[in-house]
Amino acid sequence: MATKKAALKKATKKAPAKKPAVKKTAVKKPKTSNLDRLVAADVIPQANIADQDAKVINKLSAAEVNTLIKLRKKLGDAPFATKASTRPNFPV
Amino acid sequence: MSVSHSDLLWAKIRLAEGRLNAASDQFWLHPNLARMLPDFLVQLHRVMQGGLSLMRTARDRALVLPQDPVARIVAPYLEQHILEEQDHDDWLLDDIGTLKIRPAEVAAATPLPAVVSLVGAQYFWALNIHPVTVFGYLIVLEGYPPLTEQLEAIRKRTRLPATAFRCLIAHADNDPHHIADLNRTLDSMPLTEEQQKYLALSAFHTIDAVASVFEELLALHLSSPRSTLRKLKAS
Numbered sequence: 001m002a003t004k005k006a007a008l009k010k011a012t013k014k015a016p017a018k019k020p021a022v023k024k025t026a027v028k029k030p031k032t033s034n035l036d037r038l039v040a041a042d043v044i045p046q047a048n049i050a051d052q053d054a055k056v057i058n059k060l061s062a063a064e065v066n067t068l069i070k071l072r073k074k075l076g077d078a079p080f081a082t083k084a085s086t087r088p089n090f091p092v
Numbered sequence: 093m094s095v096s097h098s099d100l101l102w103a104k105i106r107l108a109e110g111r112l113n114a115a116s117d118q119f120w121l122h123p124n125l126a127r128m129l130p131d132f133l134v135q136l137h138r139v140m141q142g143g144l145s146l147m148r149t150a151r152d153r154a155l156v157l158p159q160d161p162v163a164r165i166v167a168p169y170l171e172q173h174i175l176e177e178q179d180h181d182d183w184l185l186d187d188i189g190t191l192k193i194r195p196a197e198v199a200a201a202t203p204l205p206a207v208v209s210l211v212g213a214q215y216f217w218a219l220n221i222h223p224v225t226v227f228g229y230l231i232v233l234e235g236y237p238p239l240t241e242q243l244e245a246i247r248k249r250t251r252l253p254a255t256a257f258r259c260l261i262a263h264a265d266n267d268p269h270h271i272a273d274l275n276r277t278l279d280s281m282p283l284t285e286e287q288q289k290y291l292a293l294s295a296f297h298t299i300d301a302v303a304s305v306f307e308e309l310l311a312l313h314l315s316s317p318r319s320t321l322r323k324l325k326a327s
Contacts, residue, residue: 043107056095056103061289064104067296071111074300078114 034058034065041069097283097291098275101231104292108299112236115303119310120242126250128313130191131201133184133256135305138203140181142211143233147174149215150223157223162281166223169277173230176270183259190255206304213297221290227278228294232302234271240264 035057038044044057060068095103122128151170157163185195210229217225238260247257283291 038107052095053103056100057107060104060292064289064292064296067293068107071108071296071300074303075111075114078110 034060037065038068041072043068043072096279097281097288098231098278100288101228101278101291101295102235102275105232105235105295105299108296111303112232112299115306116236119306120246122310122313124313125246126252128309129246129250129252129256130188130193131309131312133188133191134193134198134201135204135207135309137181137184137188137198138201138207139211140177140184142203142207143229144174144177144181146211146214146218146226146229147177150218150226153218154223160222162222162224162283162287165277165281166227169273170223170226173270173273176266180259180262183262187256187259190253204305204308206301206308210298210301210305213301214294217290217294222287224281224283224287225290225294227274228291228296229298231271231274231278232295232298234274237268237271238264 032040035044035049035054038057039046049057119125119128119132147170151167151174154160154163154167154170185198188198189195214226214229217228240261243257243260243264247254278291
């Protein structure tokens with residue numbers, strides 16, 4: 001009997017009042033340019049980026065930039081901007 | 093000043109080519125290249141065969157888009173390019189034969205996962221995005237042709253018979269013309285920004301997959317230096 005009462009009491013216990021939702025104030029981060037992202041990821045060297053190249057780079061889509069960064073990571077510590085000394089690759 | 097489609101694509105390719113150059117150098121400068129080269133040719137044969145089927149598929153897809161101004165340029169270009177490339181896999185098979193590898197052995201060799209990825213991804217883009225994406229693949233593969241003097245140096249270093257290099261040498265002669273055609277054709281297309289993006293993604297994937305082919309060949313060699321072809325057959 002006592003346990004039944006306790007269970008009833010527990011069931012009828014009021015839920016705690018909900019706290020008023022606090023509005024999150026969005027902190028706007030300054031947008032990083034493609035050029036900054038690619039330099040930071042060591043895809044391109046910081047120096048010697050011609051204006052024309054910078055324009056091309058900053059027009060790249062996010063998917064293109066992400067893929068370039070992924071390819072860079074596969075190279076590890078090796079410099080990315082290598083010139084091939086040999087190139088008989090896959091002619092079709 | 094506006095940049096042409098091909099210049100734009102090449103500017104993007106130059107941002108990614110380090111991945112290809114590093115893997116390519118690692119393979120071609122390897123001290124045991126003579127043992128790995130037959131396997132490279134066998135995998136190249138797979139790529140050549142797969143490339144022809146791919147171009148036929150992309151051409152057929154372009155032909156069912158008659159109102160699409162880009163597809164109208166893609167279809168006749170591919171039709172012509174298929175004709176230009178159509179016997180090359182047989183030439184290569186002859187070259188491989190001079191290394192005492194029979195056609196049946198070439199047919200039995202398992203394509204490397206990177207070879208499947210290289211060609212397979214192009215089907216997805218050609219069928220589900222737009223057949224023009226195959227230009228990203230073709231431009232990378234035609235855009236880094238072998239050089240005759242490099243092939244000659246490799247032949248001397250590996251001491252493999254000159255007959256094993258005939259198909260590669262033919263490409264050293266022909267691919268510069270092909271890449272000029274590809275660039276010109278691309279520049280004549282009214283490409284959208286979306287199509288330019290997918291062309292670049294297709295080119296980046298091609299670079300990554302070709303680099304992976306070299307890495308997989310090197311890994312096979314490391315795990316079994318003497319019988320890589322047998323291992324390819326068994327896998």
